Amino acid sequence: MKRRDALAAGGALVVGTALTEALERWLVPARRPAASGYSLLGESDLERIEAGVAALRHWDDRWRLGISRKAVVAQLSEVAELAAEAQPAAVQPRLFLVLAELSRIVASMAYDEGDHPSAQKYYTLSLRAAHQAGPGYELYGVGILADMARQMLDLHRPQDALEISRLALDGARSRKAPAPMMSMLYTREGWAYARLGRVQAFRRTVAQAEELLDGGDSEPLPEWARVIDHAELAGVVGARYRDLAQGQDDPVAKRKSAQESVDYITRALRLRPPAQRRNQAFDLIGLGRTYLLLGEPAEAANTVCNAISLVGGLGSGRVQRRLRDWHREAAPFHREPAVAELRDELSRTLLTKSRK
Structure with a gap:
């Protein structure tokens, strides 16, 4: 390299x-380099x-x-x-x-x-x-x-x-x-549209991603293939609906997007395999952030507490950054006892290790 x-x-x-x-x-397409006339690396070594x-x-x-x-x-x-x-x-x-x-x-x-x-x-x-x-x-x-x-x-x-x-x-x-890879790529495109506030473009790409994943064949794929499953699709789409809600000024549209976020993330949590604890933590933190948008601070705090019980002593910077997002967004609800208690706990524990 x-x-x-x-x-x-x-x-x-x-x-x-x-x-x-x-x-x-x-x-x-790249030009493949010429092979040598003798073996520097054997098949068993490569395996x-x-x-x-x-x-x-x-x-x-x-x-x-x-x-x-x-x-x-x-x-x-x-x-x-x-x-x-x-x-x-x-x-x-x-x-x-x-x-x-x-x-x-x-x-x-x-x-x-x-x-x-x-x-x-x-x-x-x-x-x-x-x-x-x-x-x-x-x-x-x-x-x-x-x-x-x-x-x-x-x-x-x-x-x-x-x-x-x-x-x-x-x-x-x-x-x-293959269809599962195309579906994954459409979620990336849709994510960008959501961040740009392009609601209709976002909904279009989400529909394309869902249609591809539902209609994809069962052809075996290489282990390295980057694809998406229904749980991950629901989690990503749910988080993007929250992005849309955060940028919307109309209260009706904002609430509708936030509720769709709850529906998708709840579906993701239901579909996640038990071993995917970190993904579950992302879902729960995202759900807690959405509950703040819906004006349900106690439910938001309870949901994030569930996420913390999953992450334990994990040193994942991304998880900690999402917790910091919730901590910041929950500030307007600091008089709610459950929120105040959790924000204080985060300030004293997990978030002190993730200042970057």
Whole structure:
């Protein structure tokens, strides 16, 4: 991975046209490097590396598995050295995919910690590696674009997120992406529309995402495919209805959007597998924020208390940032005893560890 291929090599976040124009080139098919005449990395060695990455693939759902970012970066460095050498034709594409996955895991860790310049750099390295993997792995790069769009949304740059989402959708359509992946990409586009206050565009993309997911076939997908299920779709859409409600001045429209948010998030909580505790925590915190919009502070505090019982001692920066959002938004209800008690508890415990 050459330094010039990283968008954020200098440590600064890249945004706007400079970001989207740089990403466009990754949609052009890569030329596969020539294979060497001898084996530098054997099949069994590659399988052991792939098994290690498979164990890390769902670190986000398993409370980070107690793994530090440094450890994954060290593994990434070792694999990058192997990928820099020409490998047999049967090995090289899979090795680049391993490099892409490790880069994405490091990016996700940095994103969770709120280190956005590093996250962007490693997402870009992941995109580059997926590009080098060649035919058969292009959709992995589309999934990385979806991650980068989400990052722009977290940074309150919905127009950048919209442009990246459209790039991802273009790439997915040209490569005939499966319905669950297209559905996931439409949720990213809809998320951007919600942040921009474009209500009808948001509703249109939500309908497209739901239709694709309901009508998707059962064709088996690669383990690395970035898709969405009904629980995640409901959770994302519910949170976006809350975004809409926060930006609406008309009390009737505001209440309608907030109620739709409650309905979707409640559905997500019902559908979430028990093992997805962190996603449940996100849902509950989001639901608590929506109850504030509906003028139900006691219910909001109770819901967020349930989320805290799930997160325990988790060091997830994203969870803590969402709790900080609730803490700030609950300030107008500080005279409500349940709200006052919870805000005080958050100030003394979880939030003191997450000031960034």
